[in-house]
Amino acid sequence: MPLILAYRHSEIKITGIEIQEELSFCARQNSINHKLDKTISIINKDIKNILISDINGKADIIISNPPYKKKNSGRLNPNTQKAIARHEITLDIDLLFKCSSRLIHKQGRVYIIFPAERISDLILAMESYKFSPVYLRFVHIKKNTGARRVILCAAKNSNKTCTVSPPLYIYNSENKLTNEYISMFKP
The missing domain is CATH 3.40.50.150 (Vaccinia Virus protein VP39)
Structure with missing residues (x-):
């Protein structure tokens, strides 16, 4: 979802939250491979522990x-x-x-x-x-x-x-x- 949104709306900043380390790594790599790592950042954390x-x-x-x-x-x-x-x-x-x-x-x-x-x-x-x-x-x-x-x-x-x-x-x-x-x- 972040990749599609980033392609369609290049002006927005996207923060992805993923609790699973392996999936978080995969999401980061996808962002880098699609040259969207300036638009998308991925946090490997449980959403209940995310701070503003x-x-x-x-x-x-x-x-x-x-x-x-x-x-x-x-x-x-x-x-x-x-x-x-x-x-x-x-x-x-x-x-x-x-x-x-x-x-x-x-x-x-x-x-x-x-x-x-x-x-x-x-x-x-x-x-x-x-x-x-x-x-x-x-x-x-x-x-x-x-x-x-x-x-x-x-x-x-x-x-x-x-x-x-x-x-x-x-x-x-x-x-x-x-x-x-x-x-x-x-x-």
Whole structure:
């Protein structure tokens, strides 16, 4: 996500936070290899231990693809790296909003993608930390299938109404990636 954002918005500064050392190293190398290390900095730390000074002041926007499986649910991957990335072992949705509330400007926004079936967990976590949804978009594998993910923008201390956009479809009727989906990954 930082690489795509840096390519599209060269004027912004991006700080990535990654708890896993190996993934943090990989993210730093990606930034260097794409000549974006002046725009993107990566911190190898647990988000709950991040200080505002670590990120050079409060953030305007936080984006996250947080672990999406509840702790003690489903089969835990034996690969620790994958288990931490997929299950709420070191970060759950409540902790994400708690930390975001502390690290973001008072009118800041949080963008996340999360399983659609857990939208009630999102709403509860947002409300607990004075965030409200301002944008929702459901992601479907194909037309006529249930939503698998939800893209959410939540604003802190906001009373704006929520815009619900048309669904995003990953595959078309010929089982090919949709143009809209493909365009999301282009610089």
